[in-house]
Amino acid sequence: MRYFAFVDRIDHLKVIEAQAQPKDEVTVIAFGPDIRVGKSMVKGRLLVWDDIRFTALAGFNITHADRVFISTADPAPFSILIEAISAKRNPPSILLITETVTDFPRMEQPNVVIVDLVEKATATVKGEWRLLETRQRAMRLKESLAGHSNKILIMTQNDPDPDAIASGLGVQALLGRNRLTAPICTFGEVTRNENRSMIKLLNTEVKTISPADVKNFDKVVMVDVQPSYFEPGVFDKVDAVIDHHPNPGGYKAGLIDVAPYIGATATMLYEYLTASEIVISKGLATALLYGIVTDTMYLARGASEHDFNAFTNLWPIASINSLASMSRPRLNSDELGYFVKAIKNRKNVKDMTYIWLGNLKKEDIIPRLADFSLQFGENSWSAVGGVYRSNIVLSIRYTGTEFDAGKLAKSLCEDIGGGGGHRTMAKAVIGLKEFKKRYSVKTLNEVSESLVETIYDLLPPT
Ligand SMILES: [Mn+2]
Numbered sequence: 001m002r003y004f005a006f007v008d009r010i011d012h013l014k015v016i017e018a019q020a021q022p023k024d025e026v027t028v029i030a031f032g033p034d035i036r037v038g039k040s041m042v043k044g045r046l047l048v049w050d051d052i053r054f055t056a057l058a059g060f061n062i063t064h065a066d067r068v069f070i071s072t073a074d075p076a077p078f079s080i081l082i083e084a085i086s087a088k089r090n091p092p093s094i095l096l097i098t099e100t101v102t103d104f105p106r107m108e109q110p111n112v113v114i115v116d117l118v119e120k121a122t123a124t125v126k127g128e129w130r131l132l133e134t135r136q137r138a139m140r141l142k143e144s145l146a147g148h149s150n151k152i153l154i155m156t157q158n159d160p161d162p163d164a165i166a167s168g169l170g171v172q173a174l175l176g177r178n179r180l181t182a183p184i185c186t187f188g189e190v191t192r193n194e195n196r197s198m199i200k201l202l203n204t205e206v207k208t209i210s211p212a213d214v215k216n217f218d219k220v221v222m223v224d225v226q227p228s229y230f231e232p233g234v235f236d237k238v239d240a241v242i243d244h245h246p247n248p249g250g251y252k253a254g255l256i257d258v259a260p261y262i263g264a265t266a267t268m269l270y271e272y273l274t275a276s277e278i279v280i281s282k283g284l285a286t287a288l289l290y291g292i293v294t295d296t297m298y299l300a301r302g303a304s305e306h307d308f309n310a311f312t313n314l315w316p317i318a319s320i321n322s323l324a325s326m327s328r329p330r331l332n333s334d335e336l337g338y339f340v341k342a343i344k345n346r347k348n349v350k351d352m353t354y355i356w357l358g359n360l361k362k363e364d365i366i367p368r369l370a371d372f373s374l375q376f377g378e379n380s381w382s383a384v385g386g387v388y389r390s391n392i393v394l395s396i397r398y399t400g401t402e403f404d405a406g407k408l409a410k411s412l413c414e415d416i417g418g419g420g421g422h423r424t425m426a427k428a429v430i431g432l433k434e435f436k437k438r439y440s441v442k443t444l445n446e447v448s449e450s451l452v453e454t455i456y457d458l459l460p461p462t
Contacts (some may be wrong), residue, residue: 001025003044004062005069006081008032010041012071012097012117017043019067026058032077052077057084059216060170064090064111069095086111134275137257138174141272144239144254145175145219152177153209153217155235157225157362158188160206162198162326164266165190165243166284166291167223167233168267169204173284174276182221183399185209187230191363193335198326222267226258227251242268244295263307265300266291285317290326338365342373342384349452350459352381356448360386363393367427370395381405381459385451391417392430394451398423403460411458412451441444 003026005016013028020026026044030037031052039046043166049056062068062085072078082094086109094112145152158163168184177184185207190196199206211234214220221240228248238253244265247258262268266288273280280288292311296303299311331339338357347354353373357366370384374397385394394412398405401423409419409426416438418431436442439450 001060001213002066003069004029004060004066005071005334006031006078007069007071008035008078009071009073009435010035010037013042015097015117016071019069020044029253032074036373039088051097052081054084057081063088064092066092068094070094070095073098073100073134082109082112108145131275134271137255138276141240141242141255141257142175143189145221147218150218151180151216152219152221153214154182154184155220155222155225156184156186156206157229157425158186159191160184160186160188160195160224161192161291161294162195162287163266163291163295164224165195165198165206166287167265168206169202169284169287170266170273171221171242172268173278174272179205183207185213186213193331194294194326198287202287204287222253223269227253242272244268261304263301263308264292264301264310265297266295267304267307267310270314271306272308274313280314280317282317282319285314286319286322289314289318290323293323294327317425334361335365337371339372342369343345343376345372347375347452348377348379349383349456350381350462351379352455352459353377353379353385354452354455355382355384356451357384357386358444360388360393363388366393367395367425370397370425373397374399383455385448387416387432387447390432392428392432392435392447392451394419394428394430396421396426396428398425408455408458412454 001024003020003024004027005026006027007013008031010030017026028042028044028046030046030048032049037046037048070078070081085091085094091111095111096114097117098114099116099118152175152201154168156168165184172178172182183205187209189208190199190206198258205344211231219239219243220235222238223242226241226243226245226247226253227235238251240255241253242257242265243261244262246260257268259268264294270288281437288427289311292307296307301308341357342355345355353376355369355373360366366384366386370382373384380398380400382397383394385392394409396405396409404423405426406421409421409428412428413419413430417426417428418433419426421427435447441447441450
């Protein structure tokens with residue numbers, strides 16, 4: 001290939017020459033009255049013009065098979081040059097390198113592209129600052145947890161989700177620890193099938209501990225959760241918090257990295273690991289990627305530029321097969337039984353499919369069935385309820401736009417429980433005792449009937 005470089009300054013020559021392969025033919029045309037350039041500074045043929053030499057230009061016979069660079073501070077003479085070079089039927093591609101994009105005439109031509117080096121460099125430098133800052137934070141985190149004999153507690157919420165588990169694995173990798181010297185722990189347990197299958201596939205572990213066990217650890221790191229989530233007094237000292245939920249405040253910790261603009265805590269750990277130049281294994285990449293896709297619904301919900309970047313870089317390393325098996329867990333016969341029960345017992349309450357499951361051993365079947373039962377008929381609401389550990393748990397789904405599932409959940413719980421969510425999905429948790437007392441009912445069937453009546457009154461007319 002032939003390269004022609006028209007330059008009125010030589011400081012971009014390196015950028016230009018870096019594009020050419022050794023076998024390419026490079027002609028540098030130094031141009032203008034002020035340019036000082038010697039043969040030794042140029043890697044190809046050097047011509048020095050004091051003005052545009054149209055005859056010489058025509059002699060080059062530049063076609064679409066050639067590439068033309070123009071590096072300039074002064075746009076005016078170069079627009080004449082572009083016009084002259086582009087006059088033919090098959091003009092070459094012209095790349096204009098500049099540091100000051102002002103008004104370049106003829107820039108609208110399809111064979112011309114303009115590259116502002118300052119803009120490019122600024123973006124790169126910005127990224128480097130960010131990388132440095134993340135690296136420093138990772139260093140501070142490591143320092144605050146340092147000490148070979150330290151037993152580190154990686155703490156997650158009560159029913160840790162893939163993002164929390166992946167972030168825990170990320171912390172282990174960052175600190176060079178394992179499940180014995182820095183276990184991922186919860187006061188609850190992992191209930192959802194997907195999450196259990198993730199733990200199995202990654203050959204890892206989430207330990208259930210009690211608040212009394214906290215004192216057996218020297219250091220505490222919280223991931224995907226913050227100290228205010230827990231009962232006061234359980235953690236008297238937290239060394240680090242890494243989370244993407246909003247910071248409710250009211251707590252102290254050694255290092256607090258809370259970034260609500262990021263879609264998943266796994267993304268934050270990805271950045272810590274890469275900034276610290278730690279090689280991410282296939283298993284860890286799979287976990288982090290799974291954390292990101294579940295928290296952001298495959299980048300459709302709350303995903304930032306950070307999450308897109310982590311996703312793009314983790315995808316080639318991760319095991320896509322494992323990822324697929326994690327997101328499609330098998331139903332065991334108990335769970336299949338609930339699906340059958342749901343289909344049989346479904347009721348229509350105005351525009352809602354309502355399902356009551358009675359006593360439950362596991363909670364996660366409720367939201368799964370709430371999603372599932374939106375597929376029945378034409379109803380725009382679904383609600384699935386049951387009793388789990390002395391609470392009535394109800395998941396609500398809504399596909400319409402005028403009303404709000406979160407508001408319905410809140411009104412259901414008034415004074416006797418907690419509820420909330422957003423327009424499309426919500427959850428209500430009501431003390432069974434309190435509910436029975438308020439509605440003067442005794443059996444679970446009566447509880448369900450009172451729930452139906454209350455929901456009926458709260459739902460908009462159809
Ligand atoms: Mn999360």
